[in-house]
Amino acid sequence: xxxxxxxxxxxxxxxxxxxxxxxxxxxxxxxxxxxxxxxxxxxxxxxxxxxxxxxxxxxxxxxxxxxxxxxxxxxxxxxxxxxxxxxxxxxxxxxxxxxxxxxxxxxxxxxxxxxxxxxxxxxxxxxxxxxxxxxxxxxxxxx
Amino acid sequence: xxxxxxxxxxxxxxxxxxxxxxxxxxxxxxxxxxxxxxxxxxxxxxxxxxxxxxxxxxxxxxxxxxxxxxxxxxxxxxxxxxxxxxxxxxxxxxxxxxxxxxxxxxxxxxxxxxxxxxxxxxxxxxxxxxxxxxxxxxxxxxxxxxxxxxxxxxxxxxxxxxxxxxxxxxxxxxxxxxxxxxxxxxxxxxxxxxxxxxxxxxxxxxxxxxxxxxxxxxxxxxxxxxx
Numbered sequence: 488x489x490x491x492x493x494x495x496x497x498x499x500x501x502x503x504x505x506x507x508x509x510x511x512x513x514x515x516x517x518x519x520x521x522x523x524x525x526x527x528x529x530x531x532x533x534x535x536x537x538x539x540x541x542x543x544x545x546x547x548x549x550x551x552x553x554x555x556x557x558x559x560x561x562x563x564x565x566x567x568x569x570x571x572x573x574x575x576x577x578x579x580x581x582x583x584x585x586x587x588x589x590x591x592x593x594x595x596x597x598x599x600x601x602x603x604x605x606x607x608x609x610x611x612x613x614x615x616x617x618x619x620x621x622x623x624x625x626x627x628x629x630x
Numbered sequence: 631x632x633x634x635x636x637x638x639x640x641x642x643x644x645x646x647x648x649x650x651x652x653x654x655x656x657x658x659x660x661x662x663x664x665x666x667x668x669x670x671x672x673x674x675x676x677x678x679x680x681x682x683x684x685x686x687x688x689x690x691x692x693x694x695x696x697x698x699x700x701x702x703x704x705x706x707x708x709x710x711x712x713x714x715x716x717x718x719x720x721x722x723x724x725x726x727x728x729x730x731x732x733x734x735x736x737x738x739x740x741x742x743x744x745x746x747x748x749x750x751x752x753x754x755x756x757x758x759x760x761x762x763x764x765x766x767x768x769x770x771x772x773x774x775x776x777x778x779x780x781x782x783x784x785x786x787x788x789x790x791x792x793x794x795x796x797x798x799x800x801x802x803x804x805x806x807x808x809x810x811x812x813x814x815x816x817x818x819x820x821x822x823x824x825x826x827x828x829x830x831x832x833x834x835x836x837x838x839x840x841x842x843x844x845x846x847x848x849x850x851x852x853x854x855x856x857x
Contacts, residue, residue, distance in 0.1 A: 489637075492637075492641045492644075495641075495645060496641075496644055496645060496648055499645060499648050499652065500648055500652070502652070503652030503653075503655070503656060506652075506656060507655075507656060507659065510656070510659070510660065516659045516660065520659075530742075533739055558645075561638070563638075
């Protein structure tokens with residue numbers, strides 16, 4: 488259960504991070520708080536959209552989905568059930584692959600690193616690790 | 631094994647704390663009136679372009695019109711404005727040979743403060759100070775291109791003699807975002823791919839020296855006068 492709880496907390500943090508990036512992109516937030524990074528260069532690049540959709544909006548919806556799933560998974564009645572862990576692992580695994588793609592774009596195409604994006608990549612990776620660790624409880628079981 | 635009730639209570643406490651902190655930080659960011667950004671993804675409406683064809687210098691009867699597509703954060707544009715444009719202004723524009731039209735072409739993907747700068751210039755134009763602001767934006771480019779742009783532009787507004795309260799209101803409104811985007815789209819449609827780029831006699835030219843520009847202007851005038 489503790490891994491599902493960790494996934495829920497991380498998904499909520501990721502949701503706020505993605506929401507911040509999206510609000511910036513639609514002009515509701517002024518200059519980004521970025522320190523020495525190149526957040527604006529990344530956020531304003533043409534790569535900040537994926538298939539015509541803002542990457543940050545994909546992040547908002549993705550983290551929201553993970554949050555709802557993780558919260559459902561923390562219900563005591565579902566503790567011994569495998570499917571929530573499996574879906575958390577599958578969805579966060581897709582998120583990790585997407586984060587890898589975006590990080591590669593930052594490093595090799597845009598040549599700029601947005602520390603918020605690095606933060607998001609770290610969060611989704613931790614969610615995936617937590618989900619995978621939770622799945623280990625069900626090894627050999629058919630629940 | 632299901633979590634003990636105290637474990638669930640701790641979990642909800644942590645979730646609640648993260649939610650409060652996250653909402654608080656987002657709310658704080660949204661309420662920071664001092665930060666302004668000019669969105670690129672605006673829908674251009676007819677009112678954005680009605681009656682506006684760029685910032686113009688020179689006589690309406692000048693035989694040649696030069697349209698410059700430029701970006702305030704582009705080093706090449708700054709170099710042109712500081713090194714070449716004074717000659718262009720005194721020897722081509724003020725002599726009545728050329729009418730100059732300056733158009734916004736912000737390369738937002740590589741210049742995050744370009745639109746903010748174009749908007750600051752547009753707000754200065756509201757108070758009749760476009761060209762002084764334009765010059766300061768280029769001359770001061772190294773001071774704002776890596777950060778602190780908004781603060782620096784506000785300082786320039788004071789230097790060029792703008793009513794800073796009116797300037798602030800104009801910047802906060804973002805009212806020229808559509809016009810800037812319309813200018814960008816116009817340049818894109820013409821084939822402008824970088825900055826600075828000049829539209830002279832129906833053709834696009836990349837960064838030019840004064841001599842190249844003078845030679846071209848002379849040629850166009852000669853063709854027009856049938857020499």
